[in-house]
Amino acid sequence: MIPEARAAEFDAADPLAAYRERFTIPAGVIYLDGNSLGALPKATPAALARVVESEWGEGLIRSWNSARWFDMASRIGAKIAPLIGARPNEVIACDSTSVNLFKLIAAALHMRPGRKVVLSEPGNFPTDLYMIAGLEAQGLATRRLAERERLAEALGGDVALLMLTHAHYKTGALHDIAALTRAAHEAGALVLWDLSHSTGALPVDLDAAGADFAVGCGYKYLCGGPGAPAFAFVAERHQAALQQPLTGWFGHAAPFAFSDDYAGAPGIERLQCGTPPVLGLAALEVGVDLIAAIGIARLYAKSQALSEFFLESLMAHDVPLELVSPPRAAERGSQLSFRHAHAYAICQALIARGVIGDFRAPDVLRLGFAPAYLSFTDMAAAARHLAEVLASGEWQREAFNQRAAVT
Ligand SMILES: Cc1ncc(COP(=O)(O)O)c(C=O)c1O
Structure with missing residues (x-):
């Protein structure tokens, strides 16, 4: 036939x-490029028009409360959570994937004093490798790259973090999240997974694998639109002590106390930095709702x-x-x-x-x-x-x- x-x-x-x-x-x-920029959900223009005309136009600043702009980032994070095998309080939609990588690499290095190596593979998506370079230039990290067959043996006692992309951006080749997470933990390292090419298309079970951190794009399979906010995952067990370096006021435990001193929010909200991009989040929410309704x-x-x-x-x-x-x-x-x-x-x-x-x-x-x-x-x-x-x-x-x- x-x-x-x-x-x-x-x-x-x-x-x-x-x-x-x-x-x-x-x-x-x-x-055939929805893995780069997902298609536009038909519901998105009307949702955006409502946020712009009604919530912004009419509600003005009141909409931070009345339209729940305030908790959009964690609300959408909670909707992404089941797509990646996470609990609702372990995911937040914020910043770009690159910025989330930076925050979580730095946080991981802080959690492993005496270890500086961030282990990844050659040919990983450039921004993942570049975000290590910024921390390297500050003397905080040392980059080590090992071919995927060699990753396990490159996991020496100096490795603070293993950072990999689950589905390779160029070839689509998958890493075994559970096995590599286990190997990293046995070597005393933490693990950060980039799920940009997985979320919304492939099942991922971060909690079952015991993963520490993850990030991913909002504009690919989640159909959040060009430059959509990304997401970040932090396992619940790490949240209370997490030291992320972008200590902006939206990650503060009480942003509207206007204190001179930073005190991070107790949960995943600590990952936020500045004012959330409400319009971008509104578009992302439509895509996430649709993908979640279809089911992973x-x-x-x-x-x-x-x-x-x-x-x-x-x-x-x-x-x-x-x-x-x-x-x-x-x-x-x-x-x-x-x-x-x-x-x-x-x-x-x-x-x-x-x-x-x-x-x-x-x-x-x-x-x-x-x-x-x-x-x-x-x-x-x-x-x-x-x-x-x-x-x-x-x-x-x-x-x-x-x-x-x-x-
Ligand atoms: C694996 C991976 N990580 C990160 C990114 C992009 O990060 P950002 O949204 O910060 O540009 C991409 C973009 O294609 C990607 O494929």
Whole structure:
């Protein structure tokens, strides 16, 4: 059976098919970049209009209380918590992923006096590695990178923190959160997981794994919009003593006491720094509510089915591409990445056909499968487009255009 016919059968049996209608997907677009910027939930514009026109416009400053702006960050954090296997009081939506990394790396170093090493892997997402550099420049940290097969042996007695991204941004390869958390703890280190490419697409169980800290993006699978606030997780057992370095007034136990002296809030609110971005949080809440309503188990099942079917469709077209993601669905996130010397030009040729994926330097074509709004028909069509682009040499024209633009 041709992929399109199988796709129609899968779509008819897909329990999540109706959720596509809850998102804005432009006509003629197959959106395979929801792992970078999630699609717009249709409910978001009205929710934002209400916050702007009614809560801000009419309520003015009163809305901090009457519209509960005050506890939005912890309220949304509590809604993210079940998606990552955390308790409601262990997660807060605040700042960017980068800033949350900084706060939690510094907090971990403080909890392990005498140890300075932050262990990660080469090729981790750049901001994760750069956030160590800032602390290194201040003499507070030493960066150590070890290939993923070598991480366990690199966990020496000098390691304060093991910091990794669960689903690798470029390849989608997964780390075993439970096993690595255990290994780090046995070596006396703490663990910080970046869940940016997991949350909203894959099940994660931080509490069951005994994880210490985690962060993640709000604008990818959570569909919070460009630059949406991120989230941070701190295991309950660490919260009371946590020393995070950005001791702003919103993390204070009593911000409106206007005291000269800092006293951190007793719980997860301590992770906050300045005034929360209410408009960004309002958009994030819509996305989180929608993803939580669909449920992570169903999202994960569909994510795996989509990527498997995409691979099957590519095979039906005999497409000669090198897969750099793990071939087994259980070992990867909700994406497939392919290596090709002209990956950039191929990506551009696909975009010209309305198939929006992305390119990651130097040679990776990355296709993300956001399970909340993609169909199996999208998979069959995208695979056909990719096959046609490669067979027709369209990408060579794109490569020529690039050279022409540069010279
Ligand atoms: C693994 C990972 N961490 C962090 C980020 C981004 O962090 P920020 O929201 O601070 O830009 C990304 C962005 O793609 C990412 O893939």
